[in-house]
Amino acid sequence: MSVDYKSKPKSKIGLDYLGLESNENVFWNLSPAELYEQAILRNEAILTKDHALRVLTGQYTGRSPKDKFIVEQSSIREEIDWGDINQPISEDVFENLFEKTVNYLKDKDLFVKDLFCGADEANRLNVRVVSEAAYHGLFSHNMFINPSREELEDHEPEFTVLAAPHLKADPEKDGTRTSTFILCNFEKKIILIGGTLYSGEVKKGIFSVMNYLLPKKGVMAMHCSANHDENGKTAVFFGLSGTGKTTLSADPEKTLIGDDEHGWSDEGVFNFEGGCYAKTINLSRENEPLIYATTQMPGTILENVVLDENREPDFDDVSLTQNTRCSYPLEFIPNASASGKGGHPENIIFLTCDAFGVLPPISKLSPDQAMYHFISGYTAKVAGTERGVTEPQATFSACFGAPFMPLHPTVYAELLAKKIRKHNANVWLVNTGWTGGAYGEGHRMKLAHTRKMLSEALAGNLENVEYSTDPIFGVQIPTSIEDVPSEVLIPRNTWKDKDAYDAKAKKLAEMFIENFKQFEDEASEELLSAAPKVTVNG
CATH class of the missing domain: 3.90.228.20 (Phosphoenolpyruvate Carboxykinase; domain 3)
Structure with a gap:
């Protein structure tokens, strides 16, 4: 391999708790440049005209909510709002698929990113993402908060995303609805993903975990954007798709705290993320200049965006999906908060x-x-x-x-x-x-x-x-x-x-x-x- 992954900073916690301690092909905490190289070498992505990374996620260009399950366990049974959204699945099904996933990944190259979810040190979650896709490593680098080298050495994962996007389940044998599965096990603290390359499952899986853990500490978990003015006055914006949440919070005269996921603690508001995952359908320089500018930056991932013959993105072309996206670090937005925090x-x-x-x-x-x-x-x-x-x-x-x-x-x-x-x-x-x-x-x-x-x-x-x-x-x-x-x-x-x-x-x-x-x-x-x-x- 062209990358000397053995010299990269890594946590003192290996992969033995996943049963993957024998795998010697592990890429630990690669930089964005190295993940770029690996994604291109593995034909996961190509470069755009402006050197952003374009990825096609194949069959699934969005989340698969009907294939998402929570493992039903006595410790959480009375707390979860079970139903069509929070669907239960048995521990036996999880254990079988976990073993199947581990066996599948034992001889695969693996990309590991150790990260934080939450800008508030008192309420952040230590997250580890393990995937066979280098692209998932770069996405995680963009979307979560990256520890310093010293913090990495002491990083102990509190929740792990284990992703095998090219492994398909057998519904008849494995007890799943389709060949795709997204299973959350709160006792083992593992999110198991298979059969889908769509990176939104990684981000929203951890968001759901935060929405379970934080209210127990008296911290409000919010699906919202947030900003503050020059006097530190904070505002939060809740809204479903198409209501103007991103447009109205992205005020150039205010500081953007974050555009999607936040907590509200006794100290104030804090961003869960270190990046943005913006929709790009009909994106234009005139209407959304800040987001448009990020699509021309190395480090940005364009997901399922059509490119012309010169590899120029065509954001009006929805032939692949209407859910075209770009993922980029929050620092790509000029008026973004460096701390990810705001007042009450x-x-x-x-x-x-x-x-x-x-x-x-x-x-x-x-x-x-x-x-x-x-x-x-x-x-x-x-x-x-x-x-x-x-x-x-x-x-x-x-x-x-x-x-x-x-x-x-x-x-x-x-x-x-x-x-x-x-x-x-x-x-x-x-x-x-x-x-x-x-x-x-x-x-x-x-x-x-x-x-x-x-x-x-x-x-x-x-x-x-x-x-x-x-x-x-x-x-x-x-x-x-x-x-x-x-x-x-x-x-x-x-x-x-x-x-x-x-x-x-x-x-x-x-x-x-x-x-x-x-x-x-x-x-x-x-x-x-x-x-x-x-x-x-x-």
């Missing part, structure tokens, strides 16, 4: 793209309303090209990240509410969707108006303005904001047909109530009282 949030923003045109463009929530909307995690997807589909589709994802939350949503909601009350944080519901009518009749909220409303809220300029109460959703709506037309603030006033608005608002309220039924058994009376005030038909 003074403002918390829930972003929703309401295609029904019902929710106000900005409104203030009480702590109970914050819990209710946090658990609901609402946005709306616009109807596609399917014939006969004319209505937008409501989408609810608990905690704005249900696929990564092992505990019951009320655990996270109650912890969030506790911190909101303790630190007197303002909570805002911001609708980046439609106004003046539903999708197809009204129009999308002007970005300039949304930015102005957010800017005024974050600056504290909405503290002393007049508010009105929405009669159905009960949220507080400011009646005037500088440079924003007053009629925009009250959604009913933007509709020509007021009766049509009332009917649509009632319909959306019923959707909220119907969705929340699944949480009622665990919800307090105060939380239930924050529901929209409407009677569901039938």
Whole structure:
């Protein structure tokens, strides 16, 4: 091999706990340049025109949530919110697949990265990623926090990702759903991945672990972006895909703490990651200049992005997948925080793209309303090209990240509410969707108006303005904001047909109530009282 891996810094903990102590082909903690070399030599990747690394992940260009399981064990059985998301699987199935994976990897070249998840030293997790793919090593280097050489020597992995992307399970013999498997064993502290090269499984697997461990310590785990201003005032932005979470938090006048995963401890907010994993569909220099610039930097991974004959990325080409991505270190963003930390949030923003045109463009929530909307995690997807589909589709994802939350949503909601009350944080519901009518009749909220409303809220300029109460959703709506037309603030006033608005608002309220039924058994009376005030038909 061209790399002298024996001279690389390594932990005092070997691979014997995985049963891989006999493997002599182990590459320990290679640098990005060395991982570049290995990924290209192994035909895992090619260089773009600007020397970023382009990887094709094959059959799987996104996560495989139906192939993701948690090993059911007595120590966690009563804690996990079992269901379609947190699917149980037996210890016997895990042990069989673990043995199969270890036997498969015993004579393979392995790439090991010892890392941290969490910028807060008191709440970080020592992570080890072991994979047969050099590309996974570079991805892990980008996405997690890299220890110093001295820290590496004392690094003891607390959770290990063991990835064999080219090993396929036999569903009939191995007890899996398909040939792909993502298994999390909390007692053995191992995430086992097979049959998929998609690197998002590595990142989100550890995120799910953090979301299990941190609430036990009183630390809130959040699927959100975060920034702070020059005075250190921190804001966090929750939101599902398409709501503007990345766009609105990426303010060049503020310091970016992180764009996806954070914790909120007694000391403040901290980033889990050391990098970003951004979507690149329709990415352009004009609309997202900071992210676009990273795609031209050596060290960035472009995942499933189509290249032209000159190896120039074509971000508008979605022939491989709409889930094209780029992974890069946070330091590639000029205004990124060096520490990955911020103070206690003074403002918390829930972003929703309401295609029904019902929710106000900005409104203030009480702590109970914050819990209710946090658990609901609402946005709306616009109807596609399917014939006969004319209505937008409501989408609810608990905690704005249900696929990564092992505990019951009320655990996270109650912890969030506790911190909101303790630190007197303002909570805002911001609708980046439609106004003046539903999708197809009204129009999308002007970005300039949304930015102005957010800017005024974050600056504290909405503290002393007049508010009105929405009669159905009960949220507080400011009646005037500088440079924003007053009629925009009250959604009913933007509709020509007021009766049509009332009917649509009632319909959306019923959707909220119907969705929340699944949480009622665990919800307090105060939380239930924050529901929209409407009677569901039938």
